[in-house]
Amino acid sequence: MTSPTARDHAGPAQDRPPEERPRSPRGLATVSRFGDRMMATLATGSGLLVTAAIGLIALFLLIQAIPALTKNTENFFTYTGTWVVSGPDLKFGIPAQFYATVVVSVIALLIAMPVALGIALFVTEYAPPRLARPITYLVDLLAAVPSIVYGLWGILVLGPALVGVNRWLVDDLGWLPFFQPPQNAANMSTGGTLLTAGIVLAVMILPVITAVTREVFAKTPPAQREAALALGATRWEVVRTAVLPFGFSGYLSGSMLGLGRALGETMALLLIISTVGPIDFNLMESGQTFATVIANNAAEFDSPAKTGAYISAGLVLFILTFIVNAAARSVITRRGT
Numbered sequence: 138m139t140s141p142t143a144r145d146h147a148g149p150a151q152d153r154p155p156e157e158r159p160r161s162p163r164g165l166a167t168v169s170r171f172g173d174r175m176m177a178t179l180a181t182g183s184g185l186l187v188t189a190a191i192g193l194i195a196l197f198l199l200i201q202a203i204p205a206l207t208k209n210t211e212n213f214f215t216y217t218g219t220w221v222v223s224g225p226d227l228k229f230g231i232p233a234q235f236y237a238t239v240v241v242s243v244i245a246l247l248i249a250m251p252v253a254l255g256i257a258l259f260v261t262e263y264a265p266p267r268l269a270r271p272i273t274y275l276v277d278l279l280a281a282v283p284s285i286v287y288g289l290w291g292i293l294v295l296g297p298a299l300v301g302v303n304r305w306l307v308d309d310l311g312w313l314p315f316f317q318p319p320q321n322a323a324n325m326s327t328g329g330t331l332l333t334a335g336i337v338l339a340v341m342i343l344p345v346i347t348a349v350t351r352e353v354f355a356k357t358p359p360a361q362r363e364a365a366l367a368l369g370a371t372r373w374e375v376v377r378t379a380v381l382p383f384g385f386s387g388y389l390s391g392s393m394l395g396l397g398r399a400l401g402e403t404m405a406l407l408l409i410i411s412t413v414g415p416i417d418f419n420l421m422e423s424g425q426t427f428a429t430v431i432a433n434n435a436a437e438f439d440s441p442a443k444t445g446a447y448i449s450a451g452l453v454l455f456i457l458t459f460i461v462n463a464a465a466r467s468v469i470t471r472r473g474t
Contacts, residue, residue: 198449198452202449205441205445208227209227209228209446210226214231216229220446231453234430235427235453237425238454244338244420246395246399247339248336249392250395252339253347253350253392254350256272257347258380259272260273262354262372276347276348288408291333295328295336296327296329300325300326303325320422329411331410331420332420334405335420338402353386353388353391356383356384392465393462396465400427401428402426407428410423412424430450
């Protein structure tokens with residue numbers, strides 16, 4: 138009886154019985170190569186589709202904004218007066234909208250980032266599973282609340298509740314530029330202030346930052362945790378030396394996602410702050426963001442010039458979002474290296 142090794146060297150494959158001939162992997166290899174090509178094509182097409190969509194949006198904004206910008210008789214980047222978007226001589230500028238957008242977004246980040254970090258650390262490092270799961274569900278459910286509900290809550294519940302706080306801030310901390318008496322006294326009585334808008338935005342972006350940060354912290358390599366524990370580190374020292382350094386880039390990435398939500402928020406802010414305010418860093422004033430000024434005047438888009446004037450504000454918001462994301466990506470890349 139011939140051994141398998143002897144049969145393998147006995148002669149050409151075509152001279153062997155069918156059951157002893159080596160099977161060609163050609164069919165399997167063909168399927169694998171086809172699957173690889175299909176997957177590469179789909180991935181490339183998806184990336185190109187997103188890039189093309191963004192490019193088309195930018196092109197649309199440019200086409201709509203350029204005619205109005207050419208008719209603008211004031212400096213688009215410095216004019217702070219009343220917008221005139223009808224007639225042959227247009228006058229409009231974005232400093233007030235830029236200021237309000239940045240202020241409410243910064244307030245939201247200053248409040249949401251530390252709270253989200255604390256929630257993520259508590260859920261992943263300190264809380265038992267029975268407590269961590271319901272907290273996670275509750276925080277994630279905040280993302281499902283419509284923005285108009287947040288706006289109603291802000292102007293009908295939070296705003297009136299902050300009236301006493303606003304008066305205390307003005308009376309006791311009025312020497313600071315952030316808490317001066319507002320030009321419109323109704324801002325403090327109704328709570329329709331930049332401070333209220335920032336707090337509402339903080340609640341809205343909290344689940345986004347928390348979810349990303351929580352997932353990143355949970356993926357900290359166990360070897361790093363065990364190494365710190367082996368050296369006698371306490372739980373907080375493990376968090377400080379292993380968890381936070383590993384998850385910082387994810388935490389920053391989640392914060393930038395939240396900032397993108399804050400920059401473009403419309404309905405909630407439209408219900409809280411919808412009147413033009415001064416540029417004086419006073420959080421007791423009202424204001425109009427890029428998104429709210431467009432939504433507040435959308436019903437009056439009856440001419441290309443008027444439409445283009447407000448779309449130019451949307452173009453600036455579009456560019457601002459890109460700059461923020463690019464800066465965040467740069468920081469994350471440097472941190473990763």
